[in-house]
């Protein structure tokens with residue numbers, strides 16, 4: 302047999318797009334989550350690729366079944382970060398030869414319907430296209446009783462627009478410049494945000510259905526990690542800074558958002574935004590003798606789908 306020219310330098314597999322809806326009934330109060338889950342694993346699985354030996358393969362169908370089992374039994378199902386840690390922990394604890402699990406949970410919005418101003422007990426509405434995203438790696442390489450969870454959370458598809466309080470001037474001017482500096486313009490973007498927590502040591506579950514990590518602590522802070530509060534908080538900060546900043550550029554507004562998040566959330570170690578600058582161009586109506594171009598007269602715009610700017614940055618705690 303001729304020597305193979307390549308070697309397996311990376312291998313990971315599992316199930317993608319596992320759709321989970323879960324209701325938690327607390328008397329008449331029902332709570333719901335809807336998740337799209339990706340559950341992938343790494344470990345001693347090389348021979349399934351190199352020798353066509355499936356004896357090391359936990360079928361992706363079984364990984365899907367485990368996901369539904371943990372969705373049914375986890376006390377943390379309503380918190381995507383802890384659910385992801387639970388699922389990843391289950392996978393690497395159950396199978397000796399699997400050393401890492403990578404769980405992504407995309408959480409869709411279901412908010413309680415208000416009847417008058419009273420929250421309804423069991424009726425919900427999709428009140429936004431934005432999704433919470435959780436990426437968890439559960440790492441068992443130091444031993445099955447020394448699991449470490451690396452958690453990155455975020456949100457995506459949060460569409461925002463402001464009609465004033467944004468300008469862009471003083472940029473490089475040369476033979477390629479056609480953009481006119483403006484001190485008032487429409488600023489619109491679809492927010493894509495990720496924020497990283499310090500790694501968590503995960504106590505191994507004594508009772509598999511009741512892991513004792515309600516009190517998971519973030520390294521160094523000594524406080525119980527509240528992933529729900531962090532998620533609400535970063536969304537609020539993002540929207541408020543966007544609305545209130547007298548923006549000199551997407552870059553400068555982005556930076557202010559990151560600093561406010563790091564100031565107000567001690568669990569968060571770094572923050573990354575990727576912000577498309579969705580351009581709105583005033584329509585030139587000179588052809589009909591109408592001024593729609595001077596900034597205070599600009600009222601009719603063409604939303605430009607493409608191209609868009611794309612401004613991104615990560616700010617890390619010192």
Ligand SMILES: O=c1[nH]c(=O)c2[nH]c(=O)[nH]c2[nH]1
Pocket residue numbers: 469480549550551552578610612
């Ligand atoms: O806020 C902005 N940042 C840029 O880098 C840029 N470039 C551009 O054409 N318009 C803008 N706006």
